[in-house]
Amino acid sequence: MRGELVAARGEARDAAVAQAEVRARLEAQAAALADRLASAEQAQRKSAHDLDAVQAEFAAAQRRAERAEAEAALARQLLAELRMAPSARGEGGGGRRRKAGSPAPTAQQAQSEKLDQQQEDKQGAPTAASHPEDGSDSSDDSHDSKN
DSSP states (O other), X not given: OHHHHHHHHHHHHHHHHHHHHHHHHHHHHHHHHHHHHHHHHHHHHHHHHHHHHHHHHHHHHHHHHHHHHHHHHHHHHHHHHHXXXXXXXXXXXXXXXXXXXXXXXXXXXXXXXXXHHHHHHHHSSOOGGGOGGGXXXXXXXXXXXXX
């Protein structure tokens, strides 16, 4: 009996050692999986942050593209109006020229110039002397061709 008891204790000890080895292996796997999970969560947070940054960049680029499209449409509209303006006067584009570097006319000055141009068309004579402050005199044309 004593021999059987010693053998049973030996078997129990061997089984306990085997269980301890399995448990240690499982704990090591669990620790490795926990590390992988933490890394995956960190990568997921970084990806979410990167996605937010890319979405913000995309939204800004989209706004810039929309603004550029609007500016291009406005430029096309203004060009079309400018191309139509000389033919509306019946001159083919031969209006008075402004000195280089002078500021653009105000709405009131532009209206005044338009009225002057209409008077010129009716009378056949220039009216530049009536508005010398607008910088449009006969000497401007010769200076503009040099610039």
